[in-house]
Amino acid sequence: MDFQLSDDQRALRSGMRDLLGAVFDRDRLRAAVERGGALDCSLWRELGAAGFFALRLPEEAGGVGLGLPEAVLLFEEAGRALLPGPLVATHLAAGLVKGAAEGEAVVTAVDADLPVAHLAGADAVLVDADVDADAVLVGAEVVTGEALRDFVAAARPVRSMDPLTPLHRVGAADAPTAAERTRAATVRTPAATEHAPAHAGRLRYEAALLTAAEQLGSAARTTEAAVQHAGDREQFGCPIGSFQAVKHLCADMLARTEPARAAVYAAAVTGDPVEIAAAKLLADEAAVRNARDCLQIHGGMGFTWEADVHLHLKRAWLRAASWLPGAGAEELLAADLGAAGRLPRSSAAYGRPDAEAGGGG
Numbered sequence: 001m002d003f004q005l006s007d008d009q010r011a012l013r014s015g016m017r018d019l020l021g022a023v024f025d026r027d028r029l030r031a032a033v034e035r036g037g038a039l040d041c042s043l044w045r046e047l048g049a050a051g052f053f054a055l056r057l058p059e060e061a062g063g064v065g066l067g068l069p070e071a072v073l074l075f076e077e078a079g080r081a082l083l084p085g086p087l088v089a090t091h092l093a094a095g096l097v098k099g100a101a102e103g104e105a106v107v108t109a110v111d112a113d114l115p116v117a118h119l120a121g122a123d124a125v126l127v128d129a130d131v132d133a134d135a136v137l138v139g140a141e142v143v144t145g146e147a148l149r150d151f152v153a154a155a156r157p158v159r160s161m162d163p164l165t166p167l168h169r170v171g172a173a174d175a176p177t178a179a180e181r182t183r184a185a186t187v188r189t190p191a192a193t194e195h196a197p198a199h200a201g202r203l204r205y206e207a208a209l210l211t212a213a214e215q216l217g218s219a220a221r222t223t224e225a226a227v228q229h230a231g232d233r234e235q236f237g238c239p240i241g242s243f244q245a246v247k248h249l250c251a252d253m254l255a256r257t258e259p260a261r262a263a264v265y266a267a268a269v270t271g272d273p274v275e276i277a278a279a280k281l282l283a284d285e286a287a288v289r290n291a292r293d294c295l296q297i298h299g300g301m302g303f304t305w306e307a308d309v310h311l312h313l314k315r316a317w318l319r320a321a322s323w324l325p326g327a328g329a330e331e332l333l334a335a336d337l338g339a340a341g342r343l344p345r346s347s348a349a350y351g352r353p354d355a356e357a358g359g360g361g
Contacts, residue, residue: 013073019050020081032084037164039085039106039121048103053094057101072213072268079217082311084164086118088210089126092203097124097142114322115158115167162314205273208324212280215287215319216264218312222294223253225309229298249293256286274336277329287316
């Protein structure tokens with residue numbers, strides 16, 4: 001079985017990197033920081049025109065007709081570029097919220113009791129409707145219009161560690177009432193939407209996988225930045241990259257990034273919740289620890305606003321706490337490992353029979 005990227009997938013990834021290099025270079029990154037994370041609507045529309053949000057919609061619905069593995073490649077590039085905004089929620093809402101696929105609408109999401117990102121600039125909010133016993137999302141309501149204005153008014157801003165991601169805290173008492181939702185005609189579920197890219201029960205896991213892809217992109221970028229700085233910065237008359245301690249840090253960064261890449265890509269192929277949980281754990285660790293090591297290699301300047309590494313670290317912390325955070329992913333993995341007498345999910349995903357897999361978990 002060949003898990004190498006196809007020529008089309010490589011071209012897709014390269015094209016997205018070139019696009020982001022043109023429309024979201026370092027100057028636009030710094031401009032976004034100065035705006036306090038407020039979204040650039042023109043950038044959002046450019047992403048929509050490039051098919052970023054409609055990637056997995058069928059062609060007959062105006063989409064590109066590709067799959068989750070291709071989406072992971074695009075989100076990896078978004079993570080490299082520190083692209084701001086509720087990218088995951090808007091991508092998942094394509095076909096569900098009018099204008100989301102084209103980048104004309106900004107969609108954010110409420111994930112359990114976590115703060116909501118970019119709520120003030122959103123045109124719609126995905127709200128959990130029901131969660132089953134396995135913590136699987138089985139529906140999502142879309143809040144727009146007058147109900148959304150009430151929703152935003154009831155929320156309270158909280159200080160975000162990432163200057164590119166404004167946050168609002170939404171409590172249970174802040175949620176719009178059923179009457180408000182009915183008045184605004186906002187309640188729909190992904191399962192009832194003809195072209196929704198994520199069916200009921202899959203939304204949270206797909207969001208976790210796409211977030212892991214962003215973490216992977218960030219981990220790869222900070223590795224490259226650390227190696228480049230280690231080659232350019234001189235101390236005692238030679239590049240600091242010649243020092244053994246710095247070499248070890250860079251090697252460790254690569255050793256964290258590549259297993260995370262394999263896990264994220266594999267989870268994108270199988271779509272298995274347990275493999276997604278493992279991929280999220282590995283990608284979170286790679287993004288956070290690589291950013292910390294990159295900052296250490298940069299020394300004192302890594303803490304300054306002139307260096308981008310601190311932005312990667314802050315965003316990595318924020319992503320690690322969202323969409324299947326560490327504790328939840330570990331519980332899912334532990335439950336799967338402890339399910340005696342059941343075929344491991346990773347084996348089931350490849351169609352292996354119980355006898356061949358050896359039975360128990």
